[in-house]
Amino acid sequence: xxxxxxxxxxxxxxxxxxxxxxxxxxxxxxxxxxxxxxxxxxxxxxxxxxxxxxxxxxxxxxxxxxxxxxxxxxxxxxxxxxxxxxxxxxxxxxxxxxxxxxxxxxxxxxxxxxxxxxxxxxxxxxxxxxxxxxxxxxxxxxxxxxxxxxxxxxxxxxxxxxxxxxxxxxxxxxxxxxxxxxxxxxxxxxxxxxxxxxxxxxxxxxxxxxxxxxxxxxxxxxxxxxxxxxxxxxxxxxxxxxxxxxxxxxxxxxxxxxxxxxxxxxxxxxxxxxxxxxxxxxxxxxxxxxxxxxxxxxxxxxxxxxxxxxxxxxxxxxxxxxxxxxxxxxxxxxxxxxxxxxxxxxxxxxxxxxxxxxxxxxxxxxxxxxxxxxxxxxxxxxxxxxxxxxxxxxxxxxxxxxxxxxxxxxxxxxxxxxxxxxxxxxxxxxxxxxxxxxxxxxxxxxxxxxxxxxxxxxxxxxxxxxxxxxxxxxxxxxxxxxxxxxxxxxxx
Amino acid sequence: xxxxxxxxxxxxxxxxxxxxxxxxxxxxxxxxxxxxxxxxxxxxxxxxxxxxxxxxxxxxxxxxxxxxxxxxxxxxxxxxxxxxxxxxxxxxxxxxxxxxxxxxxxxxxxxxxxxxxxxxxxxxxxxxxxxxxxxxxxxxxxxxxxxxxxxxxxxxxxxxxxxxxxxxxxxxxxxxxxxxxxxxxxxxxxxxxxxxxxxxxxxxxxxxxxxxxxxxxxxxxxxxxxxxxxxxxxxxxxxxxxxxxxxxxxxxxxxxxxxxxxxxxxxxxxxxxxxxxxxxxxxxxxxxxxxxxxxxxxxxxxxxxxxxxxxxxxxxxxxxxxxxxxxxxxxxxxxxxxxxxxxxxxxxxxxxxxxxxxxxxxxxxxxxxxxxxxxxxxxxxxxxxxxxxxxxxxxxxxxxxxxxxxxxxxxxxxxxxxxxxxxxxxxxxxxxxxxxxxxxxxxxxxxxxxxxxxxxxxxxxxxxxxxxxxxxxxxxxxxxxxxxxxxxxxxx
Numbered sequence: 001x002x003x004x005x006x007x008x009x010x011x012x013x014x015x016x017x018x019x020x021x022x023x024x025x026x027x028x029x030x031x032x033x034x035x036x037x038x039x040x041x042x043x044x045x046x047x048x049x050x051x052x053x054x055x056x057x058x059x060x061x062x063x064x065x066x067x068x069x070x071x072x073x074x075x076x077x078x079x080x081x082x083x084x085x086x087x088x089x090x091x092x093x094x095x096x097x098x099x100x101x102x103x104x105x106x107x108x109x110x111x112x113x114x115x116x117x118x119x120x121x122x123x124x125x126x127x128x129x130x131x132x133x134x135x136x137x138x139x140x141x142x143x144x145x146x147x148x149x150x151x152x153x154x155x156x157x158x159x160x161x162x163x164x165x166x167x168x169x170x171x172x173x174x175x176x177x178x179x180x181x182x183x184x185x186x187x188x189x190x191x192x193x194x195x196x197x198x199x200x201x202x203x204x205x206x207x208x209x210x211x212x213x214x215x216x217x218x219x220x221x222x223x224x225x226x227x228x229x230x231x232x233x234x235x236x237x238x239x240x241x242x243x244x245x246x247x248x249x250x251x252x253x254x255x256x257x258x259x260x261x262x263x264x265x266x267x268x269x270x271x272x273x274x275x276x277x278x279x280x281x282x283x284x285x286x287x288x289x290x291x292x293x294x295x296x297x298x299x300x301x302x303x304x305x306x307x308x309x310x311x312x313x314x315x316x317x318x319x320x321x322x323x324x325x326x327x328x329x330x331x332x333x334x335x336x337x338x339x340x341x342x343x344x345x346x347x348x349x350x351x352x353x354x355x356x357x358x359x360x361x362x363x364x365x366x367x368x369x370x371x372x373x374x375x376x377x378x379x380x381x382x383x384x385x386x387x388x389x390x391x392x393x394x395x396x397x398x399x400x401x402x403x404x405x406x407x408x409x410x411x412x413x414x415x416x417x418x419x420x421x422x423x424x425x426x427x428x429x430x431x432x433x434x435x436x437x438x439x440x441x442x443x444x445x446x447x448x449x450x451x452x453x454x455x456x457x458x459x460x461x462x463x464x465x466x467x468x469x470x471x472x473x474x475x476x477x478x479x480x481x482x483x484x485x486x487x488x489x490x491x492x
Numbered sequence: 493x494x495x496x497x498x499x500x501x502x503x504x505x506x507x508x509x510x511x512x513x514x515x516x517x518x519x520x521x522x523x524x525x526x527x528x529x530x531x532x533x534x535x536x537x538x539x540x541x542x543x544x545x546x547x548x549x550x551x552x553x554x555x556x557x558x559x560x561x562x563x564x565x566x567x568x569x570x571x572x573x574x575x576x577x578x579x580x581x582x583x584x585x586x587x588x589x590x591x592x593x594x595x596x597x598x599x600x601x602x603x604x605x606x607x608x609x610x611x612x613x614x615x616x617x618x619x620x621x622x623x624x625x626x627x628x629x630x631x632x633x634x635x636x637x638x639x640x641x642x643x644x645x646x647x648x649x650x651x652x653x654x655x656x657x658x659x660x661x662x663x664x665x666x667x668x669x670x671x672x673x674x675x676x677x678x679x680x681x682x683x684x685x686x687x688x689x690x691x692x693x694x695x696x697x698x699x700x701x702x703x704x705x706x707x708x709x710x711x712x713x714x715x716x717x718x719x720x721x722x723x724x725x726x727x728x729x730x731x732x733x734x735x736x737x738x739x740x741x742x743x744x745x746x747x748x749x750x751x752x753x754x755x756x757x758x759x760x761x762x763x764x765x766x767x768x769x770x771x772x773x774x775x776x777x778x779x780x781x782x783x784x785x786x787x788x789x790x791x792x793x794x795x796x797x798x799x800x801x802x803x804x805x806x807x808x809x810x811x812x813x814x815x816x817x818x819x820x821x822x823x824x825x826x827x828x829x830x831x832x833x834x835x836x837x838x839x840x841x842x843x844x845x846x847x848x849x850x851x852x853x854x855x856x857x858x859x860x861x862x863x864x865x866x867x868x869x870x871x872x873x874x875x876x877x878x879x880x881x882x883x884x885x886x887x888x889x890x891x892x893x894x895x896x897x898x899x900x901x902x903x904x905x906x907x908x909x910x911x912x913x914x915x916x917x918x919x920x921x922x923x924x925x926x927x928x929x930x931x932x933x934x935x936x937x938x939x940x941x942x943x944x945x946x947x948x949x950x951x952x953x954x955x956x957x958x959x960x961x962x963x964x965x966x967x968x969x970x971x972x973x974x975x976x977x978x979x980x981x982x983x984x
Contacts, residue, residue, distance in 0.1 A: 029624065030566060031559045031611065036624050039554035039639060046555065062531035063538065067523045068613075068644055068660050069582075072589070074522060076599045086589040090561075091601055092613065093585045095648040097564070097578040107568045109583055109610055118601055119523065121560075121584065121613070132521065132528050141835060147531065152560055152644065156587040168560050343633060 005355070007289050012233040016284060020162045023292045023356050025279065033160035033167030037276070040356065043300035045170065045276060049150065051202050051297075052172065052274065055194050061146045061174060066128050068152075069119035074127045078252035081126060084219020088156040090121040090167075121154040126220065126271055129175045130249040137177060137267055139258045144187075145177040163280040164237075164492055171275035174242075177267045179259060181246075184268035185223075188244040191272040192225040195240035203278065204295040204407040205229050205285050206415050207239055208438070208487065210463025215447045218271075222246040228462045228487070230415045231284040234436020236462045236489035239281050242272035280492070285411050286380070292357030293380050295407050296400040301337045303329060303396060304358045306349050308365030315340075318364055321389065325362070325374075328393050334400065354379060359403050360396065380407055421485070425476045428488070432459055438489050442482035444475035453477055459488045497847070499781050504725040508776060512654045515784045515848050517771065525652035525659030529768070532848065535792035537662065537768060541642065543694050543789075544664060544766065547686050553638045553666060558620050560644075561611035566619045570744035573618060576711020580648040582613040582659075613646040618712065618763055621667045622741040629669060629759055631750045636679075637669040655772035656729075656984055663767035666734075669759045671751060673738075676760035677715075680736040683764040684717040687732035695770065696787040696899040697721050697777050698907050699731055700930070700979065702955025707939045710763075714738040720954045720979070722907045723776040726928020728954045728981035731773050734764035772984070777903050778872070784849030785872050787899050788892040793829045795821060795888060796850045798841050800857030807832075810856055813881065817854070817866075820885050826892065846871060851895050852888065872899055913977070917968045920980070924949055930981045934974035936967035945969055951980045 005022060006014045020026050025041030028034075037045065053063070069092065076082040096113035100106040122128065129147075136142060154168050174191060178184040192209055199205045207227035217224045221243035229239045250256070250266035259265050286293040296302050305322050309315040319340070326336045337358075339349050346363065353361055363375040374392065377384045380403050387395050418437025422428045431439055443449060443461065453476075454460050464486045473482045497514060498506045512518050517533030520526075529537065545555070561584065568574040588605035592598040614620065621639075628634060646660050666683060670676040684701055691697045699719035709716045713735035721731045742748070742758035751757050778785040788794050797818065799810040811832065818828045829850075831841050838855065845853055855867040866884065869876045872895050879887050910929025914920045923931055935941060935953065945968075946952050956978045965974045 027624075027627075029559045030563055030620065031561045034559035034561060036559065037557040039556045042556045043554065045557075062535065064531045064534045065529040065662065067521045067526035067528065068646065069523045069526060071522055072599060075589075076597070079597070082589075082599060086599055089587070089589060090584045090611070091586040091589065092582045093601065094583040095581070097567075097574075097581060097583065097610075097612070105568070105571070107564060107574060107578055109585065118589075119582070120589070128522065132519075135519075154560065170557065 005289060005291060008232065015289075016280075017162065019283060019287060019291060025283075025292075026162045028162065031167070033157060035162050035166050035168075037170075040300065041279065044282070044294070044298055045279060047298045047300065048198075048202070048278060049172075052194075052198055053148075053150075055198060056148050056172075056174065059146075059190060059194060061148045061176075063150065064147045065149060065151070066125055066132060068122055070122050070125075070128045072118045072120060074131050074253075075120045077127060077131075078220050078249055080248070081124075081220030085123040085155070088158075089123050090154045090156055092119040092121065122151070123153055123155045124271075124273075125149065125151070125153075125173055125175065126245070126249050126269075127253075130253040130255060130269070133175075133177055133267070134253050134255045137255055137257050140179045140260050143177055143179045143257060143267065144183065146174075146187075147176065148172055148174045161280075163276055163283070166276075169276045171273050174270070174272040176270045177250075177255070178270070179257065179265075179268070181268050184246075184270050185244050188223070188225055188242045188270045188272070191270070192227060192240070192242040195242065195272075195274060196227050198274075199227055199229065199239055199281075200408065202295070202297045203282050203285070204297070204404055204411060205239065205281060206408065206412040208463065208465050209467075210465040210487065212241075212463060213447070213450060213461045213486070215450055216461065218243045220245060220248050222248070226463055228438075228489075229281050229285065230418055230437060230489070231281070231492065232414070233284070234418060234490070236438065236491040237277075237281050237284070238462070238491065239278060240272070240274040243270060245269035245271060286407050287357065290382070291355035293407070294357035294359060296359045296404050299357065299359050300335065301358050302334050302400055303336045303360045303362060304353050305336065305338045305362045305364065306346050306353075307338075307340060308346050308363055310366075314366050317366075317369055321369060322364065325389065325392055329396060332393060332397055334396060359400060362392075378403060419487075422476065423473070428459075428476050429457055432457055432488075432490065436490065438462065438487045440485045440487055441476045442473035442484075443486050444478045444480035444482055446478075449475060449477050453488070458490050460491055462487045462489050462491060497781060497783060500724065507781075508772075509654065511775060511779060511783060517775075517784075518654045520654065523659070525649060527654050527658050527660075529662075532792065533771065536774070536786070536790055537771060539790045539792065540690075540694070540770060541664075544686075544690055545640075545642075547690060548640050548664075548666065551638075551682060551686060553640045553668075555642065556639045557641060557643070558617055558624060560614055562614050562617075562620045564610045564612060566623050566745075567612045569619060569623075570712050570741055572740070573616075573712030577615040577647070580650075581615050582646045582648055584611040584613065614643070615645055615647045616763075616765075617641065617643070617645075617665055617667065618737070618741050618761075619745075622745040622747060622761070625667075625669055625759070626745050626747045629747055629749050632671045632752050635669055635671045635749060635759065636675065638666075638679075639668065640664055640666045653772075655768055655775070658768075661768045663765050665763060665765040668762045669742075669747070670762070671749065671757075671760070673760050676738075676762050677736050680715070680717055680734045680762045680764070683762070684719060684732070684734040687734065687764070687766060688719050690766075691719055691721065691731055691773075692900065694787070694789045695774055695777070696789070696896055696903060697731065697773060698900065698904040700955065700957050701959075702957040702979065704733075704955060705939070705942060705953045705978070707942055708953065710735045712737060712740055714740070718955055720930075720981075721773050721777065722910055722929060722981070723773070723984065724906070725776070726910060726982070728930065728983040729769075729773050729776070730954070730983065731770060732764070732766040735762060737761035737763060778899050779849065782874070783847035785899070786849035786851060788851045788896050791849065791851050792827065793850050794826050794892055795828045795852045795854060796845050797828065797830045797854045797856065798838055798845075799830075799832065800838050800855055802858075806858050809858075809861055813861065814856065817881065817884055821888060824885060824889055826888060851892060854884075870895060911979075914968065915965070920951075920968050921949055924951055924980075924982065928982065930954065930979045932977045932979055933968045934965035934976075935978050936970045936972035936974055938970075941967060941969050945980070950982050952983055954979045954981050954983060
């Protein structure tokens with residue numbers, strides 16, 4: 001299976017597309033730009049959801065659910081937000097189909113069932129949510145409101161790719177309301193930190209925290225914080241964003257409150273989200289020419305056990321031992337699958353498990369039974385070792401933790417090797433073409449220069465990193481004075 | 493708070509609508525017929541989801557996700573299904589808005605961005621899923637496929653009510669594919685049994701399992717199994733359905749497989765679902781004139797602790813004890829909230845907790861500290877007792893189990909008292925008007941008689957119960973021979 005996979009060095013993009021399908025993660029559907037997330041892909045997403053949901057609740061948030069549809073009049077209320085999403089939104093105009101008189105057995109839109117007001121399928125929920133918050137907020141005692149929603153959203157993208165950019169995707173969107181600017185800014189940063197922690201501890205993806213430039217900001221935000229990751233092909237991927245929305249939505253929807261001095265003020269807002277796009281980041285950070293590589297903390301199956309046998313007696317003897325091993329591991333909260341299928345040979349099973357990125361494989365045959373050992377193979381570095389059955393409960397949890405750490409370290413080393421400081425535009429273009437990765441460079445702070453550089457090189461400013469230091473310099477393109485470096489990259 | 497609630501005896505329907513809003517479960521939104529599920533309501537739904545999801549996985553199902561949209565050509569492929577949903581579906585016709593030249597600052601649908609093919613917002617997902625399964629199934633080795641999806645769906649209902657009937661609702665929909673008819677029928681029944689078990693063990697709602705008549709069947713099904721519950725006002729509520737779809741969808745989407753004899757056959761299908769409608773059933777089974785009553789197994793907060801104090805010293809002394817109690821209870825997996833708000837008096841807190849149906853309330857004041865006791869109040873029967881602090885960890889888990897059981901028993905007694913055997917049509921009408929509930933009566937088996945009875949009385953056949961016995965009789969309306977009784981009721 002892995003053998004049929006295009007090599008990354010040959011065509012990275014093709015490798016990715018093939019891997020998503022062959023590893024049974026997702027596939028394209030009959031609806032343009034919309035994907036089917038298959039059970040194995042969805043199981044990984046469920047693990048992500050569970051961890052994120054826990055982190056959101058630990059930081060005081062509650063889940064709720066708001067309508068899928070946004071009436072046009074609400075959609076257009078916050079002007080910049082509307083402008084940002086109007087060009088790519090799905091619009092419901094009718095509420096009924098009827099038999100088509102010109103086409104027997106076919107249906108058509110019933111022209112008499114036109115909606116009085118069009119409904120936009122939510123591309124994001126600020127509008128519908130702030131229209132709702134208006135009814136919930138009178139005084140500072142009603143604040144803060146700390147809500148998250150798990151939902152599907154639709155953005156009518158013209159060029160789509162599985163997980164990375166799809167017309168419909170799954171995500172979570174936090175929407176919070178605060179009495180003070182400082183509190184809203186603290187929330188924005190806190191949630192970006194939560195995303196960074198999740199990416200690093202669970203996805204084993206190192207990320208750079210920073211702030212977007214004006215032109216890369218969320219439509220309607222004052223500031224967009226983000227976490228940026230680097231893929232194996234040297235392109236960056238925005239893995240999560242957290243927006244400080246100021247009072248923009250409160251003003252658009254007239255959401256005022258009485259503060260603790262008895263005065264009326266507009267409410268301060270944040271919103272923050274991550275989506276099934278994270279699946280793309282996960283794949284492109286760790287996987288290899290043999291297929292998917294999953295960090296143990298997100299793998300639906302952490303250990304797969306493959307029996308090697310020639311007859312029923314051997315199979316039965318192995319099964320007894322495997323059941324015992326599996327029970328012991330499950331008690332340690334290790335997820336184990338016994339691949340007892342009789343329809344596939346061990347070699348085919350090995351290939352499939354490699355392709356699907358199961359972190360550890362145990363193979364056990366008659367010789368192993370005699371010696372009371374098993375063969376243990378790591379997916380990430382493809383190494384094997386023989387260990388005593390009695391050692392399994394000691395070795396495996398440790399090894400899973402080790403793999404998690406090794407994946408992170410490997411990705412971190414790659415990322416750190418691909419941040420290049422550059423001081424003139426020729427060098428900038430050269431590094432971008434030959435090495436890729438993040439380029440740390442001075443920029444004059446104008447959207448015009450940013451746009452020009454983008455046109456010439458396809459590189460964008462990924463972020464102004466939080467941990468950047470003040471440093472006098474000159475813009476690589478205009479040579480104007482600059483006070484700090486920003487991070488450029490080509491990006492997904 | 494509970495004091496302002498309309499009494500059930502006065503106006504049951506008004507009581508329900510008020511309770512949903514006042515208990516902070518849900519509210520109407522700016523989108524016609526769509527609701528906002530508020531955090532407290534959503535927390536109950538999350539508990540339902542978690543338990544159901546576990547039960548689905550224990551019966552071998554996996555989650556996946558399919559597109560929100562169904563292209564019109566797929567929607568109309570299975571004729572009966574299409575006919576059943578065409579009259580109430582939201583249709584996306586355009587993929588862009590633009591500035592309205594006639595209305596400055598407003599947007600309008602861009603007439604040039606009309607979709608080539610309309611997209612129906614899924615009212616149910618058989619069409620899009622069976623079109624996908626076509627690519628997944630070649631041989632009997634690919635079967636069964638056992639998939640569930642958690643999703644939002646849209647049915648453009650004209651008359652809506654919070655939770656009970658909304659244009660958008662949340663649900664799960666299982667869609668399975670099988671090699672044999674027998675296996676598909678077994679799956680259909682198994683999932684109806686899962687629903688019954690969930691309703692009884694977690695929701696504390698007794699249900700009657702049965703099969704729908706032809707006219708009440710899911711559009712496109714051969715048979716619809718269901719669980720039927722009885723609300724406090726004597727009306728029935730369909731709480732879950734499980735459909736045997738035969739080969740209807742396989743034929744509509746040409747999904748064939750090679751069976752183990754090497755022959756081609758169409759695949760057998762089931763689908764099954766429960767929705768946020770269950771919230772309505774939960775409310776109308778247990779709640780009273782004081783507000784919500786929640787079964788402990790689904791209550792987001794099982795125990796609330798209210799401090800009674802006159803000064804900071806008392807508050808601090810109470811807090812020390814409460815924290816200890818709360819820790820001990822949490823170790824026993826009891827969810828506890830310490831309501832330490834300084835903005836509300838104890839009386840107001842009591843009223844709110846009653847309104848929101850928290851199963852147990854602990855009140856603790858200076859006298860209690862002296863005596864090392866607390867006052868414990870049950871929400872369901874409004875009884876109080878004083879218990880020693882040392883007994884809390886023994887008493888509370890037992891009491892929660894007792895409340896769960898008592899709620900079920902109370903609902904079961906009510907339900908059993910409201911199944912009336914009736915043998916002529918005059919009696920039928922009289923029982924329906926005076927007592928309500930299920931009426932067990934003979935019916936001639938024709939849709940015409942069923943329709944006629946519905947027109948005359950608003951009662952429908954809720955189901956042909958599984959545990960019904962063969963019994964000679966005569967149809968209450970036509971006096972034609974009948975072999976078994978069916979259950980009639982007015983229904984939500």
